[in-house]
Amino acid sequence: MGDHDLSLPKYTSQSKSAAAQLMARLLPVTYVVVGLLCAWEGIKALWSINDNTLPHLSSIVSFFGSRSQGGRGPLLVYQMLVNALATFGVAFGGFVIGGMLGFLLALIFTQSKLLERGLMPYVVGSQTVPILAIAPMVVVGLGQMGSPDWLAKAFIAAYLTFFPVTIGMLRGLRAASSEALALMHSYAASPVQIFLKLRLPASLPYLFTALKVAATASVIGAIVAELPAGSSMGIGVVILNAAQYYNSRPEALYAAVLIAGCVGLVFYGIVAAAERLIVRERRIEA
């Protein structure tokens, strides 16, 4: 069975301690963040941009710490998390639906060159249609069929996520080397065995790369989907409300954008953690 290694990208195990690794990863991030914060306030000071156009960082931070409903409601950081969770739920639903659809399409395409040639242009074409244009159609269409709002929203998120998974998985399922395939054939392995023992494992690095792209795309899809769905909560709703009150409360919009970015980061992190779990701390050697 050791011969199967031929098919896999070569891995080496890393022996650095987890803490040192974490530090090494956090340090550059910290530099960038500090740099950005300085640039923000620097630009503001240099061009003397007023607070309505570009609020102080401190007022964005204190926005999170203030209470909604004029001081009687919950902390805005909590309220933002509630909205972020609603968006994350939709994004995750779209991620799973799109992931499975992408996987399925890739599987079909590897089995039939004819289907791949016939359907691939539509798959590619689907991604050039602006999601803003189709989102209301999907919401109204699925709504008429009696689907709950969250499912319609998840489908819009899925629309953005199936594509990278299809492309990544298609490449991954073809990544097995011809020597490994020849070896499997010489063992008289069945197509199912070849798929399960060779093609699928060989595709994992490609799958996870695609899933990371899909994770962030699904958050965008979820936010876009919230607006035509008449949602009462979610980051899309916050952005809409904050944009409306931008003249009087500009920091709200920046806070909403910040939260949207955080949801994308967290989602990406979850996929990356899953990858580590599955690929067991082994990394592709360059």
Place this chain on the structure above:
Amino acid sequence: MSSKKYPALIGLLLVLSLLLVACGGSAQIGNAPEPTVDAPAVDAPDVAVPSPTEAEAAADAPAASGAPANVTLQLKWVAQAQFAGYYAALDQGFYEAENLNVTIRPGGPDIAPEQVVASGQAQFGINWLASLLSVREQGTPLVNIAQIYRYAGMRQLSWKDSNITSPEDLRGKKVAVWFFGNEFDLLATLAKYNINPDSDITLVQQPFDMNLLLNREVDSAAAMTYNELYQVLSAGHTIDELNILDYNAEGTAMPEDGIFVSEEWLNAAPENKDIAARFLRATFKGWEYCRDNVDACVDIVLKNDVSGVMTPEAQKWQMEEVNKLVWGDPIDNNAKIGYMEPELFKFGADTALQFGVITKPADESAYTHEIWELATGNQ
């Protein structure tokens, strides 16, 4: 090695499917306030708290017979004081007292309430009359059952130093207005003064903020009294710095927020007219409540703003301005709330025809007094 990874893959699938289940649950929790705004979300206990009197109110419901009717109201825009009457009717149990289980769906830039009502996803919708007439002409039989706003909140703002004191002064100026159905007040006014919108002024499409006016990139910009006017003032200006052109005074104000239903739904079952009448009755009570309890209604609106972005100051301003549109300025307690004045309809329909919103004259079946009469007992 691949044999070792196989269990891991199954593990991944398991985790994914577990997460899917968890997500399905959380997504539903996240959406819980949509079906019924008065049912607080599990993870947002402070967002919407039903009043304790609701249950009692339902017990002696006059129109109650059997299970409450489930109906949905599609708003034109996000939850704000513009729609305070509906949220108050829900919060104060007026809908429940009429044996109605009402869901309020907020609107947004991509939502056409007409489409939502026509597709049956909502029974009631809020929008301006011109938009309704246009959809109706395209073959979707919608009908206005109540004109909530008697007066228009649409204004044209300019800085005092631009010296625009009458529509006549717009000549040669750069004028911003929202398109897509919000420009007809201005166009009707220009027509009244024989100003050609293509050659005599420069029309600019206005975004949904007031920066064009604030940065003096235009001479005049459209504003709703209850929203954009406040935004200009909150950006550090006073009302004395502005000249405000009031379309109501010019007699060129198009009818704004009105309630419409689908004719098909209205006639589908004999009880639907009764449901509509009960809905109007409770809605009118909601608006009366907001007329008499401005602060309480502001709180109700803020409770329904899950984004948490809205401020009490802005919503109080909005509530007071909206009350003037519903009840008149000064507030007239005896105003016939919701009654579509035939002259107002006629002006709206004629203006819509004049500016190509519709191609054939709208007939009077685009609105009905029947439900209003059922609701109020007036003839």
